[in-house]
Each structure stands twice: as C-alpha cells, then as structure tokens.
Amino acid sequence: MRPFSQGPPTAAFQGYPGRAWLQYRARVLVECQQLSKTFGRHRAVSDLSFTLNDGVVTGFLGPNGSGKSTTMRMMLGLDHGEGRTLYNGQQLQEHARPARVVGAHLDAKFFHPKRTARNHLRMLAAASGVDERRVDEVLDLVGLAEVARKQPRGFSLGMGQRLGLAGAILASPSVLLLDEPANGLDPQSISWLRDFIAHYAGEGRVVLVSSHLLSEMQLLAKHLIVIGRGRLIADESLEEFVARSTRNDVFVRTPNSDALIAALAERGVAAVREGLGISVPGADTEMVGAVAFACQAELHELTRRTASLEEAFLEVTSQTQEYSMGGHDDAPAEGADR
C-alpha cells in the first residue's frame, strides 16, 4: 500500500472538466434543528441545534456516549428521531442527488470484506453518477491504488479509514461528515488527512469532523460543537472555547511573591502558589505586570499560559461524562478518614 497521494490535496476535488455540478460551489449551510433521540429510557440527544458554515472545519467533540455518532446518523437520516437537518434549506431526502450533497464516513469497516475496494467505490459511484475515472482517481489519492482490486477483508484499520474516506469524497460533496477519521492512521497519514480536510473546507465546503484526538483537532478545527449527555455545551470558535478555560493563567516567578499575592488580592484577583512561582488564573500579562510594578516586585518570569484544547475540553465536559473511568472517583478524598 502506498501512502496517501503526495500531490497537493486540492487535486482531489478539482472535479472533471465539463461536469458543471462539480464546479458548483454555492454557499452551503447546514442547520440542525432541535434534534432529539431516545433509546428506551435513555435520552441520547436532547434538543440539539447548531449551524455548520462552509469554508471552515468544524470539530464535533464530546465524551464517549455523549451522542456524537447518533447526531451524525440523525443528520444523515439513518436514525429517526425528533427535529430535522436542513442542507441549504432542504432535508437530505428532498435533494435530487443526496450523494452529491453529503459524503459521510462513519466507520472504517463499512464494506463487504469480499468486494474489492474498487468495486466498492464503483457501487457508490452509481449513487452519485460519477464515472469510473473518478473512482481510480480517488483510490490513487488515498493511497489504495495498488490494492484497488484486492478484497478488503485483510485491510488494516488505517486502510479501512482510507477506503471510507475515498467513498465519502467520491462525488466531491458539498458537505463532508467524518466520524473519527484519523483512528488507526499513522502520523504521516494523519498529517495528510489534516491538510486534505483543511483544503476541502477551504474550497467552500462544510466539513464536520468528530474525533477524540484533541491535539489533532486543535490543529484542524476552526469552530467547535461540543456536546455532553446529548446536550449542546459549546458552539463557538476554537479560540473562544479555549479562552474560556480557567486553566488559562499567568505564571509569575518573583522573590517577592507574598507582596505580589497581596497586591493582586487587593485588586480582587486570586493568585495561588505553584512550585517556585505564582499562578494567576484568568489574568493577562499586562495587568499582572502592572501590579508587580506597582508593588515593587522584581520579576524573573512573566508568562501567559494558554490551556490546551484538551484541558479546556476536560474542564467543560467533566460533569457530563456518560461513562467515566473508575480511578479518580474511587480514590479517597483528601482529608477523608484513613
């Protein structure tokens, strides 16, 4: 198996000369309106509404069991429930060729193990009306050209991901929904995928990516939809989401820490000792610097520390985890009877 195509990602979706529909790049808008889904007594998705805009990659985050996959399935009409999803004002089934509107990759194993990779894509091509040249093009793009005529039963998880992605982008759809597309990919492939998705969105398409690889998401997404227990927690830019975290602070090292803490307290700013220095949560360097100057504190370090997406995510979703690991909760609380 070859790696993903070494060519520029844009080559993947330049379409065909003369195929007007592929050149069509009107503004795309996806509106999810009050999506709700119940499995028995369990409310998997609850009154979830958000809008996806074109041109940016939107990250879809949430703890395990928060309803991300269910939401994506509802967006595609695979799961029935309340609410609706509009693609440019129409529900998916109202579009003449839905396969050209949305491409989805929900699982790396959604193929018949004995149907060759090429035939799998030929089958999908029938849905969107693309020709077989495009099938070969996409196989080459995702690095599966050499195994195109092989049965995918022996494919690794990463190869399955590539085949799923190939199927999703086959018709160059206006909207791309990807559920954990980077699982099982090697670092080079993840890097390629990141560039590819960014270019895809950059061409004026809507891209929604769900992933647990938060470091990847931080590099990829510009906008975030965060859900917990099926409810919307955040719908904002990645920058805004991270900036809201209480883990953003200013770290100060000074031999006059007592004086500085007292001066900050006088201004109603809480500061806590951290190792050899002081952490001032939610503050900015200008303010802390000014207070230090005013109280004659000598500064050896003044650093703004920004929370990572992971820290911000953990903070925001800590109360909404459906299934949590036992370790922390089981540990005896500090000060508890021993």
Add this chain to the structure above:
Amino acid sequence: MKAAFLYEWRRATTLRSTWWIAGSAVVASLFFTWVAFKIETSVVGGSDGPPAVAGKTSFAVIINSMQGPYQIVTTVIAAFAAMSWGHEYRYGLTRVTFSAFPRRAEVFIAKTGVVVLVTTLIWLMATGASIAFLKAIDTTGKVNFDFFWQFESGVGANSGLGAQSSVIAFTSYAYEALLRSLAYLLLLVLLVAAISALTRSLPLALVLASVWPLFVEKLLLMLSQVVSKGRLGWLNDVAPFDNAERFVAWRASYDPAARPSDVAGGYAPPGIEHIITPWRAGMVFALWAVLLTAAAYLSVERRDA
C-alpha cells in the same frame, strides 16, 4: 430511481457469491437433468407419464421428474435473495446505502427489482442450459422434443394430432409446471428477501428459508393435527410452504381426474378434503410473500439503520 437500480445491480454483481449461486443453480439443474434423463429413458415412455410416441420419452416426462430436485435448486437461488439485505446489515452497509439514498423506498424497490431480475435470469440460464444439455446427452434420440418445439411456436395445443392428444396435454402441463416453478421461485425469493430485511440477519434468513419449509412447518402441521384431532385442518390451507408445495406439485394439474385432496397435493390428512386448488394454493403463498414484503418495507422505512 435509475441510480438506485444501478447501485443495487453493482452491489449484487460485484460479489463472487452471486456468481457462485448462479453457477451452482445451473450445475445442480444440469445434474438433476442428467439423473432424470437416465431414470426416465430407462423405461420406454418414462416412468410416470403418457404412453410413448414412436418409442420415445416425451421431454415433458423429464420435466416432471425434475419437480422434486428443483426444490434444492430454488433453495440455492433463495440464498441470493437472503444476501440482498443480509449482507447490508451484516457489514454495516445499510448506513452507506441509506446515506446515499435517504429515500429508502428507492432502495427497497431497487433491491426487490434486482432480486426478481437476477432470479429470473438464473432460472432462465438453468432451464435453458438444462434443455440444451438434455439435447446434447440424448445422442441416441430417446427423448421426443417435437412437442416442445411445437408448443414453443404455439401450434402444439391445436395441431390436431389426434391420438397423441394425451402427449400434447402432458406437454402443456409441462409448460405450466415450468411457469409455476418460476412463479414459485419468484415468490420464494421475495419472501426470503423480506425475512432477511425483517430479521436483519443473513444466517437466520438462510436457516429459516431452508429449515422452515423442510421441517418446522411440517412438524407444526403434524402436531396441530395430532393435538386438535383434525380441528386445525384449516392450518394446512394457510401454511405458506404447504401451499407452495401444492402449487408446484406436478400432479396438481396433470391428472384432471384426481380427487380434490390429490389436486391439493395429497397432503390432506384422512377425512379432510382440501378445497384449495393449485392456483389458489399459489395465491396463499403469494399472499404470504406480499404480506412479509410489506412488513419488510415498513421495517426498512421506519427502523434506524
């Protein structure tokens, strides 16, 4: 709709199992043709049919002989129908398919259409190959094909053949039997496809399609007779495969002098006369196929993928 048909056609024809099933059906049909040829030509005129004309066995006798083994061929072909939905659910492909075709009725119609089309093609291949094979192995001219060709051109029934009328009648029954075998096969594949959509399980659909008619239904009917002392005789009239057997049974239409119970396939317990004729039995089986297909459609339309 055209896209859904093409999608389904490619889905079906890009799997080796489809070709294996088609090949197996043809090979099995050829094998049973050979067996029937050997058996029926060992007795002048055939073991069960009209008198021989010019010392030859009518090809219709061979068709008559094929009725039993044909059930095996139909079961093989039914596996194709089970795969239509079974494979999709087994490998999560329904999500891929329904993402591409959110109007699920299109998928359902396309699948049903392709199942019927492919089944008919396999039947035509198996039947055509068997007739050609029969001609090929009949090197000494033991089989009389005259009526076959006459009926094919539509002149057999009224060709004024006089003393050979019983052969002509028999040949017309042979044609009817052939058509009924196709009708039975198409109803069977619809029913099996519906079961695979309802159960979402390929193995379960295959097992039900083969075990139910062979054992389960017969056992249930037998037990019902024993327990109810005949009061549940009507179950025979509504049981799907019991009726299907009556529908395809050769004697049902061959022997006009048969008693109603014989016409019904001869499965009536003592003292119970079936009033269901073969074609009415076929209607009962068709009703089961239609009801299950309707239930399958509702299931496909309403359940989460």
